[in-house]
Amino acid sequence: MEVSLRPVRMMDLDLFDRERANPEGTGEFQWFGHRPSHGLRREFAENGLLGHDSGRLTIEADGQPAGYVTWWMNSWGPDATSWCWTIGICVFADFRGKGAGTEAQRQLVAYLFAHTRAERVQCFTDAGNFAEQRALEKAGFTREGTLRRAQWRGGRWHDQVLFSAVRP
């Protein structure tokens, strides 16, 4: 499967909404209940979802929109000197398990190191999300540790696993 990342187009927003509408679309580890979509549309109108401190690109697989990757700024100290990117991903249900998630995250890390001065790209995922953990390892991320009871979802707390890639 040919995987690439490209800027989000207006028509992609409906696909994102469709995928965020229920747990089948988001996957069990990303379902946090119903959430508004107007913020995403407002941001799209403002900057095409390519801001200086966050961004989103559409994943294309064999020319079809197949999901999206996101990134946003986090800091482990003063913002000016200790910021890094945290990334997220959703591969649409029909495209999962075919390598798109691995390749999209590999390409996103290369993109962020090429176009920003980040030293670190990090990512956290549910302790039970083995598909994402495997995809991250295949994409070159290193497992750093467990964040205990860090995320509230589905009526209880969930451990998260932290991964990172540092500038080669």
Ligand SMILES: CC(=O)SCCNC(=O)CCNC(=O)[C@H](O)C(C)(C)COP(=O)(O)OP(=O)(O)OC[C@H]1O[C@@H](n2cnc3c(N)ncnc32)[C@H](O)[C@@H]1OP(=O)(O)O
């Ligand atoms: C940082 C975050 O954003 S965390 C949230 C991640 N997003 C989600 O969970 C949303 C729903 N899911 C998805 O979007 C996708 O399934 C992703 C992003 C998690 C993974 O992308 P995919 O394209 O499905 O993964 P890809 O096919 O590249 O690789 C998955 C790997 O996990 C393995 N895998 C899948 N399910 C399991 C499982 N239950 N246990 C162990 N390994 C598994 C696959 O076999 C494959 O490894 P392999 O190539 O060695 O056989």
